[in-house]
Amino acid sequence: MTVKPDFSIFNTLTQLPGISGREQAVRDYLKELLTPVADWVRTDALGNLICFKKGTSDKNLLLCAHMDEVGLLVHFIDESGFLRFITVGGIDPRTLLAQRVRVQTQNGPLLGIIGTKPAHITTEAERGKAVALQDLFIDVGLSAQEVKKQVHVGDFAVLDRPYEEFGNGLICAKAIDNRAGVFIQTEVFKQLQNPFYNVYAVFTVQEEVGVRGATTAAFGIDSDVCLCLDTTGAADIPGIAPQDQIVRLCGGVGISILDARTITPRPLFDALTQMCDKQHIAWQVRIAQRGGNDAAAVHLSKTGVPSCALSLPTRNIHSNVEVCAKQDVQAMIDLTYNCAMQGIVF
Numbered sequence: 001m002t003v004k005p006d007f008s009i010f011n012t013l014t015q016l017p018g019i020s021g022r023e024q025a026v027r028d029y030l031k032e033l034l035t036p037v038a039d040w041v042r043t044d045a046l047g048n049l050i051c052f053k054k055g056t057s058d059k060n061l062l063l064c065a066h067m068d069e070v071g072l073l074v075h076f077i078d079e080s081g082f083l084r085f086i087t088v089g090g091i092d093p094r095t096l097l098a099q100r101v102r103v104q105t106q107n108g109p110l111l112g113i114i115g116t117k118p119a120h121i122t123t124e125a126e127r128g129k130a131v132a133l134q135d136l137f138i139d140v141g142l143s144a145q146e147v148k149k150q151v152h153v154g155d156f157a158v159l160d161r162p163y164e165e166f167g168n169g170l171i172c173a174k175a176i177d178n179r180a181g182v183f184i185q186t187e188v189f190k191q192l193q194n195p196f197y198n199v200y201a202v203f204t205v206q207e208e209v210g211v212r213g214a215t216t217a218a219f220g221i222d223s224d225v226c227l228c229l230d231t232t233g234a235a236d237i238p239g240i241a242p243q244d245q246i247v248r249l250c251g252g253v254g255i256s257i258l259d260a261r262t263i264t265p266r267p268l269f270d271a272l273t274q275m276c277d278k279q280h281i282a283w284q285v286r287i288a289q290r291g292g293n294d295a296a297a298v299h300l301s302k303t304g305v306p307s308c309a310l311s312l313p314t315r316n317i318h319s320n321v322e323v324c325a326k327q328d329v330q331a332m333i334d335l336t337y338n339c340a341m342q343g344i345v346f
């Protein structure tokens with residue numbers, strides 16, 4: 001049985017601001033959406049949202065998807081009113097030039113434009129060089145005096161990009177990492193009727209700065225198995241050798257064997273791929289020598305939890321033009337749903 005996703009919810013999720021440590025808008029939205037379909041919902045001290053649904057067995061499945069996104073933090077305002085910033089989570093400065101942001105002030109968001117010294121006045125030595133973070137600034141279009149009133153050091157700035165569908169079933173937006181995982185977990189949780197497992201659907205905080213939320217969430221739950229729902233970089237782009245592409249767009253759900261932080265137990269990996277084959281769900285192997293996700297924290301919690309990252313192939317990851325494919329989203333929903341309903345035999 002497949003679950004038809006409501007992509008308008010994905011659209012809404014990508015547009016909410018939720019930089020690491022400032023996930024409240026995403027959490028509030030999910031709480032309202034999922035409280036009516038959950039047995040109970042609670043928020044822990046760090047801000048993780050935990051939604052529970054009782055199953056027909058005594059086994060516990062931990063699903064986790066991080067709510068936070070990478071973004072910027074204003075750390076200095078100069079005498080002309082331009083904002084200087086640091087990144088929260090890993091962002092390549094090359095992707096920030098000439099982009100738009102929404103500065104999250106106490107009185108609401110302000111549009112900001114990221115600028116640098118224009119080509120016309122760069123020196124010979126500067127020309128053609130990659131731009132460094134300290135050479136970039138945010139212009140909110142206000143006088144220095146107005147900026148001082150409205151913007152404060154410590155305000156966060158989210159990348160700004162509308163959700164757009166394009167090409168053959170592709171989606172471009174900011175924060176696909178990891179509102180895609182959040183969306184998949186939401187759609188699955190909504191559809192669960194008498195699942196095999198007691199399902200703890202945890203929407204975690206602060207993954208992008210070192211899997212912090214998942215560490216405390218996993219501590220509080222006795223899990224028999226964990227599926228971590230996240231994105232992974234699809235390097236199926238020009239200039240990358242096939243063996244270095246990690247996963248490919250439209251190749252199905254990525255089932256992780258290894259990343260820098262977690263190795264999936266062989267029996268769990270086999271059970272997941274067999275489930276895909278039985279249910280005719282497209283899947284591909286994910287091997288990522290760099291990076292990690294919430295599974296890194298969960299599999300080392302308590303006395304250890306068998307864990308696997310289900311990974312959505314995403315191009316241009318950690319930029320504001322992240323791209324994923326609807327058919328991969330569907331495959332990941334189908335696998336997660338069937339695992340929760342039927343149980344994973346491993």
Ligand SMILES: [Zn+2]
Nearest residue numbers: 177178230231
């Ligand atoms: Zn992620």
